[in-house]
Amino acid sequence: MNVQSLWVYPVKSLAGIEVQSFDLDDFGPVGDRRWMIIDEERSFITQRKYPQLARIATSLSGGVVTVDIPGEGRFELRPTAEALRALVWRDWAEALVGETEANEALSRFCGQKFRFVYMPDESFRQVDVARVSDRRRVSFADGFPFLITNTASLGDLNERLEVPVEMRRFRPNIVVDGDTAWDEDSWRQLLVGETVFSLVKPCSRCVLTTVDPDSGIKDPEVQPLKTLSGFRRTEDGVIFGMNAIHESQGQIRVGDTVTISEKE
Numbered sequence: 001m002n003v004q005s006l007w008v009y010p011v012k013s014l015a016g017i018e019v020q021s022f023d024l025d026d027f028g029p030v031g032d033r034r035w036m037i038i039d040e041e042r043s044f045i046t047q048r049k050y051p052q053l054a055r056i057a058t059s060l061s062g063g064v065v066t067v068d069i070p071g072e073g074r075f076e077l078r079p080t081a082e083a084l085r086a087l088v089w090r091d092w093a094e095a096l097v098g099e100t101e102a103n104e105a106l107s108r109f110c111g112q113k114f115r116f117v118y119m120p121d122e123s124f125r126q127v128d129v130a131r132v133s134d135r136r137r138v139s140f141a142d143g144f145p146f147l148i149t150n151t152a153s154l155g156d157l158n159e160r161l162e163v164p165v166e167m168r169r170f171r172p173n174i175v176v177d178g179d180t181a182w183d184e185d186s187w188r189q190l191l192v193g194e195t196v197f198s199l200v201k202p203c204s205r206c207v208l209t210t211v212d213p214d215s216g217i218k219d220p221e222v223q224p225l226k227t228l229s230g231f232r233r234t235e236d237g238v239i240f241g242m243n244a245i246h247e248s249q250g251q252i253r254v255g256d257t258v259t260i261s262e263k264e
Contacts, residue, residue: 001258003192004151004177005167010065011035011077011116012088012140013046014056015213016171021253024195024246026137027119028145029173031060034119035077035098036088036140039112044088044140047211050110054216067102067116069109075102079118086117088140094123127245131200136245144243147203148174148184153240156181157224160231165224168213170205170240176258184242189262196247196261204237 009016012033022029037045037053047053057068065077079096086095097103098116107113119125119139127136128143138145149172158164167175174192178184190197205228210219229238 001176001178001260003174003252003254003256003258005175006252006254007168007171007173007175008032008060009141009171010058010060011037011056011067012044013037013053013208014058014067015054016168017058017060021251023251024249026249027139028141028246029252031063031065032145032173033139033141035065036086036095036117036119037106037114038086038117039114042084042086044086045110045114047208047216048206050112051211051218052110052216054211054213056106056109067106069102069105072105072109075105077102077116077118079120084117088125089142091125093119093125093140095119128201131243132245144200144245146174146197146244146246147172147241148176148187148190148197148199148244149241150176150178150181150184152178152181153184157228157240160227161224163223166213169209169211169224170203171208172241174244174252185239186264187242187260187262188264189260190244191257191259191261192252193250193256194248195250195252197244198247199242199244201243202234202236202239203241203243205240209240 006019007016008029059066068074078099082097085092095117103115127138187199209225
């Protein structure tokens with residue numbers, strides 16, 4: 001097997017970026033989900049409730065994130081000195097508020113008062129302690145630094161759908177060009193290039209998978225989640241892909257060899 005594609009998401013729940021390689025740091029892919037959107041209660045905002053966020057394109061260059069907000073223009077995201085604690089799921093994380101101009105443009109686009117916030121290096125958010133006992137950090141990602149998916153599994157799902165979907169619906173970081181559908185369920189450790197990944201839990205899926213990544217509109221038939229729930233429901237929820245942590249830093253590239261070093 002090898003790496004079929006790589007994705008980075010500079011802002012949680014905005015459009016991702018397909019890349020040919022990415023470096024790894026303590027958080028995961030460099031620049032991945034270090035920015036997030038919050039409401040007036042300082043709680044995180046996603047496509048689950050605001051699917052139009054999918055239409056906001058992102059770019060990442062020289063460590064600077066730029067967002068392209070439809071009808072508003074392009075804005076570089078830069079943190080200010082204003083610090084606060086922001087809520088992502090059950091975690092309160094130390095963050096810095098972004099500059100006013102981008103916040104106001106985002107608020108106009110969404111029709112709600114929102115702000116961009118940034119997770120600085122000094123902020124520490126622990127990965128899900130129910131799955132990883134040692135001290136490991138994660139950005140504003142849902143719970144783990146990486147989501148790894150298998151092209152063969154998407155192929156099997158698409159054979160069951162009237163309208164096929166792209167892997168983008170599942171927002172992975174690493175897409176493995178696998179031979180056997182759902183084989184990732186049994187993967188426990190992978191060697192990707194020269195980096196070891198521990199796969200710690202299946203990824204439970206939600207209504208976000210029903211959002212068309214181009215139009216920002218939820219599928220009225222609740223697909224592909226409806227079909228997926230018919231044969232992939234487990235005690236962890238309706239699952240697609242595996243959450244993972246990296247055991248070393250380095251760089252991952254498209255085409256890197258993927259070796260299963262441990263299976264269940």
